[in-house]
Amino acid sequence: xxxxxxxxxxxxxxxxxxxxxxxxxxxxxxxxxxxxxxxxxxxxxxxxxxxxxxxxxxxxxxxxxxxxxxxxxxxxxxxxxxxxxxxxxxxxxxxxxxxxxxxxxxxxxxxxxxxxxxxxxxxxxxxxxxxxxxxxxxxxxxxxxxxxxxxxxxxxxxxxxxxxxxxxxxxxxxxxxxxxxxxxxxxxxxxxxxxxxxxxxxxxxxxxxxxxxxxxxxxxxxxxxxxxxxxxxxxxxxxxxxxxxxxxxxxxxxxxxxxxxxxxxxxxxxxxxxxxxxxxxxxxxxxxxxxxxxxxxxxxxxxxxxxxxxxxxxxxxxxxxxxxxxxxxxxxxxxxxxxxxxxxxxxxxxxxxxxxxxxxxxxxxxxxxxxxxxxxxxxxxxxxxxxxxxxxxxxxxxxxxxxxxxxxxxxxxxxxxxxxxxxxxxxxxxxxxxxxxxxxxxxxxxxxxxxxxxxxxxxxxxxxxxxxxxxxxxxxxxxxxxxxxxxxxxxxxxxxxxxxxxxxxxxxxxxxxxxxxxxxxxxxxxxxxxxxxxxxxxxxxxxxxxxxxxxxxxxxxxxxxxxxxxxxxxxxxxxxxxxxxxxxxxxxxxxxxxxxxxxxxxxxxxxxxxxxxxxxxxxxxxxxxxxxxxxxxxxxxxxxxxxxxxxxxxxxxxxxxxxxxxxxxxxxxxxxxxxx
Amino acid sequence: xxxxxxxxxxxxxxxxxxxxxxxxxxxxxxxxxxxxxxxxxxxxxxxxxxxxxxxxxxxxxxxxxxxxxxxxxxxxxxxxxxxxxxxxxxxxxxxxxxxxxxxxxxxxxxxxxxxxxxxxxxxxxxxxxxxxxxxxxxxxxxxxxxxxxxxxxxxxxxxxxxxxxxxxxxxxxxxxxxxxxxxxxxxxxxxxxxxxxxx
Numbered sequence: 001x002x003x004x005x006x007x008x009x010x011x012x013x014x015x016x017x018x019x020x021x022x023x024x025x026x027x028x029x030x031x032x033x034x035x036x037x038x039x040x041x042x043x044x045x046x047x048x049x050x051x052x053x054x055x056x057x058x059x060x061x062x063x064x065x066x067x068x069x070x071x072x073x074x075x076x077x078x079x080x081x082x083x084x085x086x087x088x089x090x091x092x093x094x095x096x097x098x099x100x101x102x103x104x105x106x107x108x109x110x111x112x113x114x115x116x117x118x119x120x121x122x123x124x125x126x127x128x129x130x131x132x133x134x135x136x137x138x139x140x141x142x143x144x145x146x147x148x149x150x151x152x153x154x155x156x157x158x159x160x161x162x163x164x165x166x167x168x169x170x171x172x173x174x175x176x177x178x179x180x181x182x183x184x185x186x187x188x189x190x191x192x193x194x195x196x197x198x199x200x201x202x203x204x205x206x207x208x209x210x211x212x213x214x215x216x217x218x219x220x221x222x223x224x225x226x227x228x229x230x231x232x233x234x235x236x237x238x239x240x241x242x243x244x245x246x247x248x249x250x251x252x253x254x255x256x257x258x259x260x261x262x263x264x265x266x267x268x269x270x271x272x273x274x275x276x277x278x279x280x281x282x283x284x285x286x287x288x289x290x291x292x293x294x295x296x297x298x299x300x301x302x303x304x305x306x307x308x309x310x311x312x313x314x315x316x317x318x319x320x321x322x323x324x325x326x327x328x329x330x331x332x333x334x335x336x337x338x339x340x341x342x343x344x345x346x347x348x349x350x351x352x353x354x355x356x357x358x359x360x361x362x363x364x365x366x367x368x369x370x371x372x373x374x375x376x377x378x379x380x381x382x383x384x385x386x387x388x389x390x391x392x393x394x395x396x397x398x399x400x401x402x403x404x405x406x407x408x409x410x411x412x413x414x415x416x417x418x419x420x421x422x423x424x425x426x427x428x429x430x431x432x433x434x435x436x437x438x439x440x441x442x443x444x445x446x447x448x449x450x451x452x453x454x455x456x457x458x459x460x461x462x463x464x465x466x467x468x469x470x471x472x473x474x475x476x477x478x479x480x481x482x483x484x485x486x487x488x489x490x491x492x493x494x495x496x497x498x499x500x501x502x503x504x505x506x507x508x509x510x511x512x513x514x515x516x517x518x519x520x521x522x523x524x525x526x527x528x529x530x531x532x533x534x535x536x537x538x539x540x541x542x543x544x545x546x547x548x549x550x551x552x553x554x555x556x557x558x559x560x561x562x563x564x565x566x567x568x569x570x571x572x573x574x575x576x577x578x579x580x581x582x583x584x585x586x587x588x589x590x591x592x593x594x595x596x597x598x599x600x601x602x603x604x605x606x607x608x609x610x611x612x613x614x615x616x617x618x619x620x621x622x623x624x625x626x627x628x629x630x631x632x633x634x635x636x637x638x639x640x641x642x643x644x645x646x647x648x649x650x651x652x653x654x655x656x657x658x659x660x661x662x663x664x665x666x667x668x669x670x671x672x673x674x675x676x
Numbered sequence: 677x678x679x680x681x682x683x684x685x686x687x688x689x690x691x692x693x694x695x696x697x698x699x700x701x702x703x704x705x706x707x708x709x710x711x712x713x714x715x716x717x718x719x720x721x722x723x724x725x726x727x728x729x730x731x732x733x734x735x736x737x738x739x740x741x742x743x744x745x746x747x748x749x750x751x752x753x754x755x756x757x758x759x760x761x762x763x764x765x766x767x768x769x770x771x772x773x774x775x776x777x778x779x780x781x782x783x784x785x786x787x788x789x790x791x792x793x794x795x796x797x798x799x800x801x802x803x804x805x806x807x808x809x810x811x812x813x814x815x816x817x818x819x820x821x822x823x824x825x826x827x828x829x830x831x832x833x834x835x836x837x838x839x840x841x842x843x844x845x846x847x848x849x850x851x852x853x854x855x856x857x858x859x860x861x862x863x864x865x866x867x868x869x870x871x872x873x874x875x
Contacts, residue, residue: 009686016689023696611859624763624852627806628859631762635810665806668790675848676795676802 108138155181248273249283249299250306270306316341317351317370318377338377389413392452394475400440401475403450406433410454418449442477449474483595484545488527489538489604490564492651492663498539499642501652502529504565506543513557513585540601559586566650567605568622578602580674606671607650608664616647622667630660729756729862730853732840734869741830741873749838749869751824759862760812763854766823767841768801774836774873777801779827786813800841800849801826812856830873840866
């Protein structure tokens with residue numbers, strides 16, 4: 001009996017011992033598992049790139065170190081990763097550290113280096129300088145007078161132009177940026193550089209890489225040299241001065257030509273070239289270059305040949321330009337213009353042959369069809385499909401106003417002034433849907449109205465009435481950027497109790513007395529806590545934004561709408577406002593180029609917008625759902641660490657409790673009182 | 677002798693096991709509590725709740741009303757199931773040019789409303805309740821309750837109507853029954869009261 005009892009006691013003893021050992025082990029394993037899950041919850045999933053933008057990473061990382069390690073290993077977006085990046089647990093934290101945006105770094109070139117990867121730098125025998133503006137490495141290579149490239153120590157560092165034969169140029173040498181290693185005996189000693197162009201006649205054209213070197217009277221005794229100073233003796237293009245021998249030719253002017261001396265060669269004149277040319281082809285090239293195509297483009301060997309070739313009788317014709325043509329006088333023949341030919345032609349086919357002949361018609365910007373009369377030209381180009389501008393807008397920037405138009409089938413649109421008849425300019429169109437035009441030199445503070453009309457692809461700015469799609473745009477020429485400094489407070493966020501209200505972002509929208517947004521953007525930012533409080537003991541925050549393109553100066557009828565992360569958009573219409581603002585027009589000014597200070601801390605942002613149709617996502621309203629959401633969170637005293645955003649925590653004390661329930665009730669009372 | 681040692685050891689080890697159980701498991705619970713840092717918030721939408729949870733209906737003694745006389749109109753509420761609500765926002769839309777509304781009386785059992793007003797800015801009667809009770813306010817299945825009573829005094833002849841507002845152009849005046857468990861608005865059905873006003 002005793003023996004049996006002893007055995008059972010030993011069995012119990014063994015079980016107990018197993019339990020005593022297993023319990024701590026099992027507990028430890030569970031604890032580790034929980035810690036892992038905890039770490040996973042503290043995932044670092046945002047990073048801030050070099051310009052301060054917070055971006056969500058593709059995956060969540062278990063720790064900040066693993067996040068940073070993974071990002072720095074990434075080849076893409078190296079600048080973001082190498083300059084001021086860091087990993088953050090959430091976007092709010094990321095905002096807080098906006099100061100980590102890259103401060104100005106010294107430029108590599110100012111330190112005598114150049115940007116290249118480390119391997120190349122090593123190959124060049126340079127040393128890497130860290131902390132510069134290079135996305136790769138900044139490499140400083142000392143420049144020796146002799147180099148050790150593939151030619152050994154007998155080589156010299158020179159610029160490429162002093163070592164013209166590419167096969168002689170060293171590779172992977174140690175001469176540094178901009179220099180190459182060249183065998184010393186191949187280095188050119190030529191120091192001649194091109195001087196000024198000839199003042200009359202001649203050409204600066206040389207073959208290939210040859211320079212033209214001018215000298216003598218009127219710089220006309222020129223010649224072509226290569227990089228090493230050797231003259232080009234093989235080319236007929238050695239015509240950069242009067243050194244070239246050849247023949248002068250005769251050409252027929254098709255428009256008045258004003259020479260640089262001021263003299264005018266009348267249209268229809270058979271004129272002798274002032275230069276001599278090696279061939280007729282050279283002459284024609286020079287004509288089309290020097291006289292901007294205002295000749296027939298044909299060089300005749302003699303005056304008589306020229307005269308006889310250009311005595312054609314017949315009629316002038318009309319043709320349609322298919323692109324804007326700028327004449328040498330500066331005048332523009334707009335696209336879609338029915339233009340009369342300057343020559344007369346025996347027949348329509350002769351006219352068209354001339355138009356389509358690329359040597360005669362260097363512009364090539366006509367339809368290639370000749371019409372007997374202007375009316376025939378016009379009627380033959382009746383617009384098919386009226387273009388339509390669906391909307392147009394004007395944005396002021398300084399003393400300029402940029403006008404934009406979008407629509408259908410437009411590739412040509414024009415601007416007229418408010419009288420609809422004063423032509424301002426043709427818009428530059430991209431594709432067939434959008435066009436832009438910038439009017440400059442306007443007066444600050446003045447409101448301008450323009451009319452935009454779409455035109456046919458064939459009709460230039462002479463839009464037929466049937467195809468006119470007028471749209472008016474108005475903008476006030478503005479000044480430069482303004483700074484807006486706003487003091488604000490969040491309801492219930494009090495001093496020494498706002499540990500979780502350190503990075504609450506706010507949005508700002510400015511509207512004029514018509515309710516339209518003054519500037520075409522909503523400003524986002526994170527106000528900074530100050531040590532000051534308002535009359536209710538709430539912390540005063542500073543919120544600064546830079547506003548570009550302020551339309552006009554001294555505006556005085558603006559209202560600002562401010563909203564917080566848990567705060568509905570509240571209207572502020574006057575400085576030092578202390579209650580609900582119910583007037584339509586505000587009284588706030590926004591002066592371009594100045595700092596505009598406003599204190600709205602006397603009427604704190606109303607808190608309570610924490611949920612809506614989607615649980616936990618604010619919907620811009622405070623209602624019963626928000627109350628319920630906060631109440632339920634308060635029932636379990638939901639909380640978080642300092643600096644985090646605890647959903648439902650309105651007073652920023654990192655916990656949802658009765659104080660937050662009281663705050664939303666106050667907000668609802670205020671809102672209901674003003675709304676109903 | 678051995679038996680004596682075992683008799684001493686067994687309770688001693690048992691005490692150790694019990695001690696470990698209490699201390700270690702308690703620590704485990706602490707860890708488990710602190711590990712839940714970011715809670716996952718459900719993202720259900722109202723569209724998922726399609727069944728009407730409440731019926732709202734108007735009732736009045738007469739649908740033909742004389743100008744200058746006072747008539748009582750009631751808004752009745754019937755829950756389709758038992759519900760615990762944290763908030764109730766009721767907005768009745770009417771034409772203030774046709775009738776004058778006065779004498780608002782709310783359901784006493786719901787306590788004092790947070791808002792009970794004939795709006796002078798919008799054409800609505802506004803009634804808001806915020807139920808601070810831990811379990812919210814219980815609405816019993818199939819129990820009809822008079823949520824609101826008000827007096828109507830017609831001003832001009834013709835037809836006029838009263839209806840439950842589901843929101844205006846500014847997104848205000850949205851009638852909602854906010855469920856305690858989800859903090860979302862429950863669906864409801866309502867009728868429209870058309871009255872003929874005569875001289």
